[in-house]
Amino acid sequence: MTVAVEPCEPGERPTASPTWSHPVGFRTVTVHTAPDEHGTPFVLRVNGRDVQVRGANWIPDDAFVTRVDAARLKRRVADAVEANMNLLRIWGGGMYESDELYEICSREGILVWQDFLLACAAYAEEPWLADEIEAEAREAVTRLSKHAALALWCGNNENLVGWADWGWRASLQGRTWGGGYYLETFPAIVAELDPTRPYIPGSPFSASTLLDPNKDTDGTVHVWDVWNEKDDTSYREWRPRFVAEFGFQGPAAWTTLFDVVHDVPADPFGHEMLVHQKANQGNLKLERGYTPHLPAPRTIDDWHFVTQLNQAHAIAFGISYFRSLAPYNTGTVVWQLNDDWPVVSWAAVDYAERRKPLWYALRDVYAPRLATLQPPLTGDHRLDLVVLNDTDEACDGEVRVRREMFDGEVRAEARLAVVVPARGAARVALPDHVATGDGAREVLVADLDALGKGFARVVHDLADVVGQDLDPEALDARVEPTATGAVLTVTARTYVRDVVVLADRADASAAVDRALVSLLAGASATFALTGDGPIEADAVLAPHVLRSANQLKGAPVGTPLPAFATQEVDA
Structure with a gap:
């Protein structure tokens, strides 16, 4: 509904004075933080209904913000919607975005x-800064409160x-640091100017100043030890109520990255590459991250694919685990x-608006209906089938789970009887004789057709790629x-893991409709490439375009890394 307001004097009819109009949405938003037996939950409720948040953090969409127009913002929000997201967090280290983003x-x-907009730093609370911060906050709340999408105000980031x-307290030596903004100034402004919306002092935050702000049993957490220090399997060391930040790196699409990186020879540790690395020691962290899981790359092409693939694997691993904790995790x-x-x-x-493999992983793992195989929370069996149903329709039926050779x-x-309530979850133990197998040559498969629409088949690898006997020549393709691209059909002679089409390497204008597709023996899949015109078959079938985890077990593809410059590679 759109409301129009025309100013006039009391008792007079409106004239041709300037008017204000804006779409209005009617809904209530609250945050439930009543303590339970585990600690303090963090539950976003809209119109009285708990929301299982499937979201992403948002940063400014261009370093030169005046280049961002409404059309670009619309495409970014489409990226979120099409990845099954329902929330964007406007990060406190960025900016208050234009009204167009909130309207979209x-x-x-x-x-x-x-x-x-206070992030990752201590802020003085003396008038010379406090006056400016309060004025900015008042302007932001006044401007943004009219948007129905706005659900929550948060005092700061980290x-x-x-x-x-x-260690700030020792460095500050008693000086102010910003606590007054988060606990007094901002909540007072929200209560005055936007009283229908909830406010939290910051993120991470444990709902009490007496608790560690990043305590996983209370409130929100930011999980960064995995990216900075540990293997992605360490996500399972956390039992979070709500994860407001966590991430793992991967490079931009090939064309996006190498349009601006021109090291000769191309090298992950070349000067221009490192200038375009957003993290301290980022490429070393990438190497530490993929080493336990994927074969070490010997070419720049394989390095690019391995690091993109590992990014997708790491985040999918984390989200599937976190979601499996529902309703404890929200x-x-x-x-x-x-x-x-x-x-x-x-x-x-990426910056050039190309979707990385991670995006496709997010679309899959953020599906409203998701099944995943996870270690049990209790008991001594090996695996549970966890079925999540974030829809208004309950589902039940018999799920067939099998262990099969490549x-x-x-x-x-x-065959497991599964009953899942609307907006609920079910957890069923998988018999050990099915769950226990040869990870080098077997996978687990769960078919959920009996539960109704929306559930994808589960293909669960029992080992990392480095530990699997994958055939690098197992894929047939045509x-x-x-008129606007190409259609690729692939068929697996034996198990093929993570088929990915790097469409921009076939044609810089091209995008593809799916990625990270694992195929059982005899199965086929179709990929639609869309660009500015026809794309020749040879371009699509090139080994640096049509990729899979299996391919990493064969001859290296592309230009050798400096350490391997004398070895033969597959063009």
């Missing part, structure tokens, strides 16, 4: 979590945990949806060029 989110059904855990907000420069970063969509031979199977 309102139309598309995307909730907005808005940080006040300043509470900085004060508690990062949301994940991945870092980050978008990017402001052509770089190696945590983004799912060549398709079924070695064990079970291409039919079209």
Whole structure:
């Protein structure tokens, strides 16, 4: 509904004076933080209904913000909607975005979590700064409160945990640091100017100043030890109620990155590459991250694919685990949806608006209906089938789970009765004779057709790529060029893991409709490439375009890294 307001004197009819009009949405938003037996939950409620948040952090979409127009913002929000997201968090280290972004989110059904713009630092509270901060906050709340998408105000990004855990107190030696803004100034402004919306002092935040702000049993957490220090399997060391930040890096699409990086020879540690790396020691962290899981790359082409693939694997691993904790866990907000420069970063969509493999992983793992195999929370069996149903329709039926060889031979199977309520979850133990197998040659498969529409087949690898006997020549492919691209059909002779088409390497204008497709023996899949015109078959079938995890077990593809410059590679 749109409301129009025309000013007039009391008792007079409106004249041709200037009017104000704006779409209005009617809804209530609250945050439930009543303590339970585990600690303090963080539950976003809209119109009285709990929302299982499937979100992403948002940063300015260009380092030169005046280049961002409404059309670009609309495309970014489409990236969120099409990845099954329902919330964007406007990060406190960025900016209060233009009204267009909030209007687009309102139309598309995307909730907005808005940080006040104080992030990762101590801020003086003396009048010379406090007056400016209060004025800016008042202007922001006044301007943005009219947007229906706006669901939550947050006092800061990581300043509470900085004060508690990062050694600030010793450095500040009694000086002010910003606590008054988060606990007094901002909540008072919101209560005055936007009293229908909830406010939290910061993120991470544990709902009490007496608790560690990043305590996983209370409130929101930011999980950064995995990217900075640990393997992605360490996500399972956390039992978070709500994850407001976590991420893992991967490079931008090949064309995006190498349009601006011109090291000769191309090298992950070349000068220009490192200038376009967003993290301290980022490429070393990438190497540490993929080493336990994927074969070490010997070419720049393989390095690019391995690091993109590992980014997708790491985040999918984390989200599927966090979601499996529902209803204890009520949301994940991945870092980050978008990017402001052509770089190696945590983004799912790069600066040139190309979707990385991570984006496709997010679309899959953020599906409203999701099934995943996870270690049990209790008991001594090996795996549980966890079925999540974030829809208004309950579902029940018999799920067939089987363990099969890469060549398709079924070695064990079970049929599990599953009942999942609307907006609920179910967890069923998988018999050990099915769950226990040869990770080098077998996978687990769960078919959920009996539960109704919306559930994808589960293909669960029992080992990392480095530990699997994957055939690098197992994929047959054919291409039919079209007026606007090409259609690729692939068929697996034995199990093929993570088929990815790097469409921009076939044609710089091209995008593809799916990625990270794993195929059982005999199965086929179709990929639609769309660009500015026909794409020739040879371009699509090139080994640096049509990729898979299996391919990493064969000859290296592309230009050798400096350390391997004398070895033969597959062009």
